[in-house]
Amino acid sequence: MILSTEDKDLFYRLNWSLLFYVNKKYPVINGIDTPDFKNQDLNKVLEIHEKIFANTELIDSFVAENPFNFNQYELDIIKSWKNFVKGRFYIVTHLKNHSIFLKDDEQKAYGVIGLIDEIEDITPPYEPSLVGTVLLPFKGKIIHYGLFQFHNILFGSGIKKNIKVNYQTAKSKFGIILSLDTPISETKGxxxxxxxxxxxxxxxxxxxxxxxxxxxxxxxxFYKIYYQEIGKSNTRRVKKRLSEIGLASRWFAIFEDIIIASGQTEQEVKAQIDSLLPEAKRDSVYIFRHVLK
Incomplete structure (x- = not known):
């Protein structure tokens, strides 16, 4: 997913105006008379950005002086960039509405959209890949600031596994973070x-x-959830074995790796559980339906 043409133009107008303002205060690029950085040296543009991210008071002074007479809505967008997230990210996967950027030094996963091009089209063609960039809030979404530092590293299976684990942990703790406009907190549950x-x-x-x-x-x-998950994790193996022996379709109850009840209906199985187990153990059972294929 990328920004609309209107939003893309708005972002570059605001971003380049801020860069122009900072370059006037702390010259990096000489001889630039208008806020147009399209054909400028990317390393020098990066240097100006670095000055901003190292001193966000420059954003405050830009907003206070408002040298380009932006309206309040536009100034609020620029001011929101103080909530940037800078660093190295693993690009874990590309989804329909965003690409997943996992911070390399903390378990937080961000859903990021592209500016002009799909992120998938301008980053390494393998997953996960490692990039350096800055994430910015923009109209309730998260975008990158237009520059990437690529780290051409092919990860081995062990590192890939750790990245996957960190991604799953991040999703469990915070969900996929889709906005930087509000403080990031752990999700309920x-x-x-x-x-x-x-x-x-x-x-x-x-x-x-x-x-x-x-x-x-x-x-x-949480013990009941723990035992339910153990039972659930064993159902694939159990279902495969039940199919191999040709067992007819029916409902089963499993505690850890032991089938303790079966019946034609879920209600029948629950009744058996009530008669077999003490009340404190009943919620720890995982119930599933086997369908003969």
């Missing part, structure tokens, strides 16, 4: 989502056992 992620496979449970224990100590009610 993020502990529950984290536990589901940690417990979703045997490999995850081994890798995140310390984190699992901390969450269970923090909230003992």
């Amino acid at each position: 993020s502990d529950e989502e984290l536990l589901r992620f940690y417990a979703r496979s045997e490999a995850n449970r081994a890798q995140f056992w310390d984190e699992i224990r901390q969450l269970l100590r923090k909230n003992p009610l």
Whole structure:
């Protein structure tokens, strides 16, 4: 996804005006008389940007002086750029509405849209890739500032796995961050989502056992979620085996890796669970339907 032509023109008009203002105060590019940086040396444009991100008071002074007579709406957009996010990002994947940028030094994932070109078309053709850039808020969305520093690194399976884990953890904690206009906070129920992620496979449970224990100590009610996820993680193997032996379609209840009940209907299975298990254990059971194929 990219900005509309109208929004693209607005961004460059505002951004170049700010760059022009800063260049006048701290000259980097000589002989520039209008706020047009289209054909300028990108390294020098980058240097001007760096001055802004190193001293956001320049944004405040630009807004206060308003040398280009922008309206309040336009000034508010420029002022919002003080909420920039700068650094290195793993581009994890490209979705329909945005590309996912995962911060390399913290577990936060941002949904970013392109300016002129689709991000997918101007970044390395493999996933994940590593880039340096700056993310900016713009009209309720997140964009990049137009410049990328590419790190041509092909990651091995171990690093790819860690990036995937960090991405899943980021989604569980914060969701996909789609705006920088408000403070970023953990999503409601993020502990529950984290536990589901940690417990979703045997490999995850081994890798995140310390984190699992901390969450269970923090909230003992999470034990039922933990055991449900263990049961759920075993259903694929169980379903495959049931199909191999030709078992007819029906409902099953599994506790960890043990089938404890089955029936023609879900209600029948629940009734069996009530008669088999103490009340405290019933919510820890995972119920699923096997369909013979």
